[in-house]
Amino acid sequence: MAEFLHVLSTPAGWVGILSLTLLELVLGIDNIVFITLLASRLPRSQQALARTVGLGLAVVTRIALLTGIAWLTRLSQPLFSVFGHAVSVHDLVLIAGGLFLMVKSVRELSRMAADPLGTGTAQVGQVSLASVILQIPLIDIVFSLDSVVTAIGVSGVVPVMVTAVVIAVVIMIVASGPISAFLDTHPPLKLLAAAFLLLVGSNLVGDAFGVGVPSGYLYFTMLFAGIVMLFTVRAARTVRAQYVEQAREDVRREHAAPGDR
Known part of the structure; x- marks a missing residue:
């Protein structure tokens, strides 16, 4: 706690917090899009709760990643090789997360193509509140791996990184509501968002094999x-x-x- 208060009392600490918060927000764009689309499958009365609780759990997983710096370094150690390319735990996480995003995106695109205005029964009722809340922190781990590694490289001071993560997630919770409402009033943009997640998922798989964009x-x-x-x-x-x-x-x-x- 003393170290945390000391960091907040210095201009350098606040500069680090602001810069890392901006970094987390930029790298979290795809995460916000995924959360918005996922929560949109729930009844409107449950969407805000799902986004808030899910992102709240995501804060816990991000802080755990930040404090496990030594564990993160071991994630990049090769486990085996495929066609001469070394595969690590980090790569396996990217592959699993990328394939998951691709499957979810294709399903969303198929559903939207069948009901582009969201007027049918396929719009809601096929997912539960608990499943949505659980999926948000799990996919956040995939999205936040690279941003956490970048944050460690930029700052390395745990209080600064934790504060930036908390601020960024609070902003994401606040922004997810207006973004969700905007996408609901513009169905074609929701289709574009699903296509964006398909692109992100395929890029995650490409990153695992060193050919990402x-x-x-x-x-x-x-x-x-x-x-x-x-x-x-x-x-x-x-x-x-x-x-x-x-x-x-x-x-x-x-x-x-x-x-x-």
């Missing part, structure tokens, strides 16, 4: 695609409104009195 490229690609889709949705709404207005005008003309024409 830097995350920055993925984020930029999906950001560009999201902006294009927003303009497309807006254009489609404008066209639909124009057609509706034109149809109403035609109806008014057809029912107008002969003398008014």
Whole structure:
């Protein structure tokens, strides 16, 4: 506790906390997307609870990873090799997490393709609150492995890293609600989010074999695609409104009195 208070009393400590918090938020974008899509399968009254409790448990797992620095270093030690490529526990975690994301994403894409507006019974009721809460911290371990290793390399001071993780997760809890509401009102973006998770999952598997794409490229690609889709949705709404207005005008003309024409 004394070390923690000492860190908070120095400008360098706060600079480290702010920089690591920003790092955690940037690297946690894919995590927020996954949590939002996963919780959207629950009834609306349970979604906020699932996100809050799940991310609360994720804080515990991240802090455990941060305090287990020596254990993390052993994760990268080779266990066996496949076609000349050394495979470690870290790689196995990435493969398992990547395959899990790919399966979940394909299922979400299939469901959304069958019911793009989310008006059918497949929208909710197929998952339980407990399963969603359990999946959030488990997949957070996969998402946070690289960010935790990066945080250790950047700071190495446990109080700074723990404080940054707690602040970042609190921000994620607050942001997940508006993001979920935004995706609910823009179903095409929810489809794009599922495609993004499919891309992230395949990239995690690629990372395990040393052929992954830097995350920055993925984020930029999906950001560009999201902006294009927003303009497309807006254009489609404008066209639909124009057609509706034109149809109403035609109806008014057809029912107008002969003398008014």
